[in-house]
Amino acid sequence: MGLGMRKLLVMLVTFGMFAQAAQAQGPVNLLSVAQGARIATAPNPIWEMIVAGGDRTFIWAWVGQEVVFAFKDDKPVTFRKFEIEIPYEQVQNIREFELLVSDSEDDAAFKSLGRFTARNVVQENLYQGFMLGKITAKYFKFRVISNYGGPTQVQGNTQIFQIRLLPAL
Numbered sequence: 341m342g343l344g345m346r347k348l349l350v351m352l353v354t355f356g357m358f359a360q361a362a363q364a365q366g367p368v369n370l371l372s373v374a375q376g377a378r379i380a381t382a383p384n385p386i387w388e389m390i391v392a393g394g395d396r397t398f399i400w401a402w403v404g405q406e407v408v409f410a411f412k413d414d415k416p417v418t419f420r421k422f423e424i425e426i427p428y429e430q431v432q433n434i435r436e437f438e439l440l441v442s443d444s445e446d447d448a449a450f451k452s453l454g455r456f457t458a459r460n461v462v463q464e465n466l467y468q469g470f471m472l473g474k475i476t477a478k479y480f481k482f483r484v485i486s487n488y489g490g491p492t493q494v495q496g497n498t499q500i501f502q503i504r505l506l507p508a509l
Contacts, residue, residue: 376411402496404484419476
């Protein structure tokens with residue numbers, strides 16, 4: 341094998357390793373700190389855990405609680421799909437949630453993208469996806485509407501696992 345072929349082989353193997361690493365990390369989540377997003381308002385700082393990227397990482401929340409994310413540098417981003425992780429079938433899973441957007445942090449300025457229902461089932465892909473169309477906004481709100489009848493715990497009655505907001509292509 342000539343020197344040129346060895347270099348090409350090394351480049352292909354290296355590219356393959358980078359591609360596998362990128363794929364293992366999952367898709368770009370516009371809500372993550374790694375992408376420059378921040379929590380603008382939340383009941384407490386622990387809400388950052390639901391966008392940290394650790395599968396099966398969760399927080400306890402109360403029905404009615406909500407979190408507002410600001411995108412990088414408080415600039416608008418365009419997204420198309422919301423995903424929520426449901427790794428277990430259990431009564432404390434989130435059932436219904438609402439997604440809202442705004443170009444201002446003012447609560448009155450948020451417009452609903454709709455109410456959505458997460459199925460209480462385990463799938464091969466732990467994330468359930470919801471297509472939103474092509475949406476552009478500076479702020480994104482996630483509101484807990486209901487669960488599957490979970491009992492009240494000291495810290496809440498609904499488990500929220502990872503959530504992701506995927507960019508438009």
